[in-house]
Amino acid sequence: MTSLMFFSLIGFTPMNSMARAEAATPPKSAAIEKPLMFVLIHGSWVDAGFWKETAAELRLMGHEVYTPEYAGHGGVGSTQLGSVTHEQMxxxxxDYMNRKKLKDVVLLGHSFGGSIVQKTAEQLPDRIRRLVFFDAFVPLDGQSVADQFAAPVRESFEQLRKSxxxxxxxxxxxxxxEAFVNTATLAEAQDYYTYVIPEPAGPAFQKLDLKKFYSLDIPKSYLFLTEDTALPQTPFGYHPSQSAHLGAYRYIAGHGDHMTTAHKEPKRLAELIVQASRD
Amino acid sequence: MTSLMFFSLIGFTPMNSMARAEAATPPKSAAIEKPLMFVLIHGSWVDAGFWKETAAELRLMGHEVYTPEYAGHGGVGSTQLGSVTHEQMxxxxxDYMNRKKLKDVVLLGHSFGGSIVQKTAEQLPDRIRRLVFFDAFVPLDGQSVADQFAAPVRESFEQLRKSxxxxxxxxxxxxxxEAFVNTATLAEAQDYYTYVIPEPAGPAFQKLDLKKFYSLDIPKSYLFLTEDTALPQTPFGYHPSQSAHLGAYRYIAGHGDHMTTAHKEPKRLAELIVQASRD
Amino acid sequence: MTSLMFFSLIGFTPMNSMARAEAATPPKSAAIEKPLMFVLIHGSWVDAGFWKETAAELRLMGHEVYTPEYAGHGGVGSTQLGSVTHEQMxxxxxDYMNRKKLKDVVLLGHSFGGSIVQKTAEQLPDRIRRLVFFDAFVPLDGQSVADQFAAPVRESFEQLRKSxxxxxxxxxxxxxxEAFVNTATLAEAQDYYTYVIPEPAGPAFQKLDLKKFYSLDIPKSYLFLTEDTALPQTPFGYHPSQSAHLGAYRYIAGHGDHMTTAHKEPKRLAELIVQASRD
Structure with a gap:
């Protein structure tokens, strides 16, 4: 990463004094907190229903919210579940963003959704105002999502895949x-588990070309819930192991785990999402 | 650690689809939050009185609580304080759990107590429902508790031991x-210090055979109070340096330090302990 | 660092049993929470006005507060801004502490101010009761403040300096x-930015001789606001990357970022500062 790139990762390139003077002036028109347009991308083992409560809270706050379904989930491409690819996702x-002609979007990815946000941003960079990674995987160029796991986790999943x-x-x-809803009661965990579905195994193991993503100068945020120890199961998990891949980013943190908070405290999560997403 | 072992650490072994289907179904009978039986193991420089306020809160919540004393503390084996061993502890x-015929127990160790919990679990694996490590040492096989310290701390303690x-x-x-009650007022620190007693020096320096512990498939939790910087004094102290030794575990966190919280906010600590301990 | 030094870093040297017995007795006269005398040293890009709200809260709590300006800020030595040195700061x-005859002082440095606190302590060790590093740089002997940055950040600043x-x-x-007021609204960020001033570039790149600092046995504390990701932009930033340089220290933590909290929640910040500063 060149030094120019470091600042450009948050949307600022220190090229010369002229450019700097311009960038250094906060836009006056943005001084009022304004409604945002969200596109929320869920993670593995759930479908777009994951966002139900959180989307409702964001809408109550005056924001516009879209929760597209993607291949391999919620009936999309489900006839060939085992052959779904990351490209299809x-x-x-x-396609959803094109069909709805969405622009000026805050594109947020949760968990595995982080990698979909990365690849979507490569294709629609001019339609995205900010990228938000919420307890999300941020593979480096040439890596897979599974490369972010601790080795024993990766091996265990390979075994589940085979069986x-x-x-x-x-x-x-x-x-x-234990790892996804650790702060929930057992009864809550059992309730949330009724929505858990089998996940296509291929995409998490695909090596991703992310050269273009790492050259984009779209502002980025990382939202971390501090009790979230899901999947990476490496000592420093989502933050800072995954967040550090972003280079420069806005960091927002709050209590919570991987999947409980979205269902049990959607208002608080919505507030954290806005903190991560606003200009 | 094999991949099979990773999941087995939280009580699940992905052997085949049949076994998986069974394990994947949450037991209906556990859907109601139920009273637990706690055995609480204190750490160094205190005796079982450390648990007084916290045990009272847990009992008020309907749980059964035992706080056994162990060799070298509270008068147990105190005539030969300097020769107490980890095996005696x-x-x-x-012996206490055998004498009381305790079973279906949540065995919780604080600080040095983590290593006693490890060795106790090796001897009574079928009597333990869950192991909870609360700001606790989790030596790896062949290590001592003192091996978890930063080198200058270990050397300082060697010196105190000699003198x-x-x-x-x-x-x-x-x-x-500074390191055990950092969030307390000075007056509180002075009060808590009146309960501090000399610690037998031997056990913390004993290398422990923990092969059996690391093969057990008892569910495990780590409870971390985020301002606790006691003894390890390594950059990542109790979490994630010690917690990561557990492999797969349930993580619960809250504010607090090594010894203040148990006395000053026992109700909040009891609630965190229940979050770490329930099914 | 020798083992003797480790404990001496928090004001205790385990030389022999006699000395230990003495040091082990908490001073009775300190049992009552008492007013403290604060000298607060601000960081880069702001002047002593940074402390306005926080100093007011500390004074309301009964403490005495001084906020000296230093070379290159607030008009001090501003005619030669680009040639200001760390020694002048x-x-x-x-000079301020000498002129005011301040003693028994809690000397607190924020951000870059940490390095000024280190060098001031070398010159006036007997006038300082405790050193508090608040989201502050703690260069090791022979390092500069800029040495604490991630390489791309350091290079970007070199470039801004040249241009x-x-x-x-x-x-x-x-x-x-994004990095200094990440938890603020945009309107708040724009307001705080009106107080941001150009920073002399030299001092942050000066290698500092800190041998004497690392031999002092003045008690030390590190106060960390957990959403602060300003400047180091290394995965473990202020805590524990910078705090760990202190060896033994009292750790106090709370929510907040690099510059928002001092303006938006000065009462809460003042309470955290007292927790870090009291005996």
Whole structure:
């Protein structure tokens, strides 16, 4: 990463004094907190229903919210679940944004959704106001999402994939309860688990070409819920292991875990999302 | 660690689809929050009185609580303080649980107590429902508790041990105040210090065979109070340096330090303990 | 660092049992929470006005507060802004403390101010009761403040320095907004930015001789606001990357970022400062 790139990652390039003077002046028209347009991309083992409560809270606050479904989830391309690719997932989101003619968007990815946000941003950079990574994977160029896992986790998932017989991975309840909804009661964990679905196994293991993503100068934020220890299971998990990949970014943190907070405290999560997303 | 072992650490072994289907179904009978049976193991320089306020709160919440004393503390084996061994400490807890016929137990260790919990679990694996490590040491197989310290801390303690003349280590007030009760007022720190006792020096330096512990598939949790910088004094202290040794575990966090919270906010600590301990 | 030094860093040297017994006794006269005398040293790109709200809150709590200006800020030595040195900055604070005959002082440095606190402590060790580093740089002996930055940040600042034409560095609004006041609204960020001034570029790049600082046995504290990701932009930023340089220290943490909290929640910040500063 060149030094020019470091600042450009938050939308500022220190090229010369003229350019700097311009960039250094906060836009007066943005001084009033204004409604945002959100496109929320869910993670693995759930569908767009994951956002139900949080989207409702964001709308109550005056924001516009879209929660596109993508291949391999919620019936999209489900006839060939085991053969779904990362390209198809990204295509679902790109097509949705094109069809709805969405622009000036805050594109937010949760968990695995971080990698879809990266690839979508490569295709629609001019339609995105800010990228928000919410407890999300941020693979480096040439890496897969699974490359972010601790080795024993990656091996365990390879094994689940093989034993599935149809190239999917099911999330065992004990793992879900301990690592995804650790702050929930058992009854809540059991309730949330009724929405858990098998995940196409391929995309998490695909190596992703992310050269273009790492050259984009779209502002970026990382939202971290501090009790979230889901999947990476590396000592420094989502933050700072994944967040650090972004270079310069706005950091917002709050209490919570990987999946409980969206259902149990959607108002608080919506407020954190706005802190991460506003100009 | 094999991949099978990773999931087994939280009580799940992905052997085949049949076993997985079974394990993946949350037990219906556990859907109601239920009373737990706690065995709480204190750390160094205090005795079982450390748990007084917290145990009272847990009992008010309907739980059953035992706080066994162990060798070298509270008069147990105190005639030969300097020659107490880690085996004797563990034996105290094992004998207590045998004598009381305790089973289906949440066994929780604080600080040095983490290593006693590890060795007790090796001897009574079938009597333990869950292991909870609360700002606790989790030595790896073949390590001592002192191996978890930063080198200058370890050397300082070696020096205190030598200068004691009776193979004990006394905790100097300035160290206690700065590193153990950092969030307390000075008056509170002075009050808590009246309960501080000399610690047998041997056990913390004993290398522990923990092969069996690391093969057990008892569910595990780590409870971390985020201002706790006591003893390890390594950059990442209890979490994630110690917690990461557990492999897969449930993570629960809250504000607090090593010894203030148990006395000053026992209700909040009891609630965090329940979050770490429930099914 | 020798083992003796480790404890001496928090004001305790375990030399022999006699000395230990003495040090182990908490001073009775200190049992009552008492008023403190604060000298607060601001960081880069602001002047002593940074402390306005926080100093007011500390005074309401009964404490005495001084906020000396130093060379290169608030009109002090401003005619030669680009040639200001770290020695001149430290001299400003030392002269101020001498002129006012301040003693028994809690000397607190924020951000870049941490390095001024280090050098001031070397010159006036007997006048200082405790050193508090608040989201502050703590260079090791022979390092500069800029050595604490991630390489791309350091290179970007070198570039801003060169393009300034007068050896200063101006803080671009996008960087200020994302990394210094990340938890603020845009309107608040724009308001705070009106107080941002160009910073002399030299001092942050000066290698500092800190041998004496690292031999002092003045008690030290580190106060960390957990959403602060300003300047170091290394994965572990202020805590624990900078705090760990102190060896033994009292750790106090709270929510907040680099510059918002002092203006938006000065009462809460004042309470955290007292927790870090009291005996």
């Amino acid at each position: 990204t295509r679902s989101v790109v 599935s017989g149809n190239n999917t991975i099911s999330l065992p309840f004990p793992l879900f309860r | 563990t034996r105290s807890v094992v 004691s003349g009776n193979n004990t280590i006394s905790l100097p007030f300035p160290l206690f105040r | 430290t001299r400003s604070v030392v 300034s034409g007068n050896n200063t560095i101006s803080l671009p609004f996008p960087l200020f907004r």
